[in-house]
Amino acid sequence: MGSVRNSSTASRSARVEEMRRAERARERRNRVLTIAASVVVVAGLVVGGVVLVHSQSGKKDSTASAKSGGGDNKGSGDSGHWVTGKDGVRTWSGKLTRTHVATKVSYPMHPPVGGNHNPVWLDCNGDVYTQPVQDENAVHALEHGAVWVTYTAKASKADVDALAAKVKQTPYSLMSPYENQAAPLILSAWGHQVAVKSASDPEVNKFFTTYVQGAQTPEPGASCTGGVMK
Template sequence: MGSGKNSSTAARKARIEEMRRAEQARERRNRALVVAAAVVVVVGLVVGGVALVDSRSDSGTKGAKGTKGSTASGDAKNSGDSGHFTTGKDGVRTWSGKLSRTHVTTSVSYPMHPPVGGNHNPVWLDCNGDVYAKPVRDENAVHALEHGAVWVTYTDKAAKADVDALAAKVKKTPYSLMSPYANQAAPLILSAWGHQVTVKSASDPEVAKFFATYVQGQQTPEPGASCTGGVMK
């Protein structure tokens, strides 16, 4: 029994480490592409400066006319979610219903706090073991959950020892993040895409279980997507 669990844990750690290396490789390729693109842009500006100015002017006029209707949900305040939480025997609350995944650039009114899904900002919150000392934007954090992250949140009623212990766990866990969150029903809450649980302390067995199940778990809409290069501290 113990051997099976150890093998499963080792396989999971190896899988996360492999994704981490792949992510770093993608970042290196992306940086190279950005440099190449910048060179092309500079050359284009030098060669076709006047034509480019005229073109940008025309494009700006068209964009101004089309802005209102450009991303249907771009001006939406609603999360696009529908449904409710169902609580399992282990205390984990699972969202039963629709969790929208449209990118929006405005604030979103979520039906749950912290949110476990819904329309969100196009830029994710860095979630590579990042611990934030100040509250973060829901819309960016939800995007991190879409990438398979577990989000640990706490209020000022949480014991400092628990906050410190959870922060230490997050720091050594890729695809996780942590931040203070005033508007939640309990001092300590763990969230993943479509799932959420309240824990009593950092030593609550549900902490390890939730991380093992939902860090890049089966609920992840975009497994392997980056947890770096988004919104920084």
């Protein structure tokens, strides 16, 4: 009888111990699950915070872009004024922005010498246009290092023909009529402009030599073909 009781007691103790081990295992699992859940919650809060910061930053960037003439804003984004050198070349002293926009742009100078512009440049591989071109495309050509020759109806045919011949022989240059300018003949580059008296004015060759792919070029070597031909 004693032996049977001892055996029963031992079996009961073994079952109790097994139950205790199972309970401890459950507690460990619960602790692990609790910790894992806490980590997920914290991670979610961190990611949410980062997304919120980026969202706010994006809103600020969009606002700044709109103020500077980006997006659908019609402003050129330019600020500054002309400074005229002894040789008569005018240099824009100030900021010339370079944001691509799909809208018309209101430039502070005519012809424009920089600022926000169309994503597509005007072909400027010695191209001579007999009709007015879009300022926004021409400005992009200036960004590529082109010199833009413009003229009004007051320019003589001889001067127009002579300058057209020069442009046709000069990669990174273009020419077009432009009535809304202060002189009959004007040469423009990114940030620089000069009015010349005639096609034989010494400033013509000097301006071409200095500014065709000159040091002022924001994107030297960029293409002057494959853009828009108008």
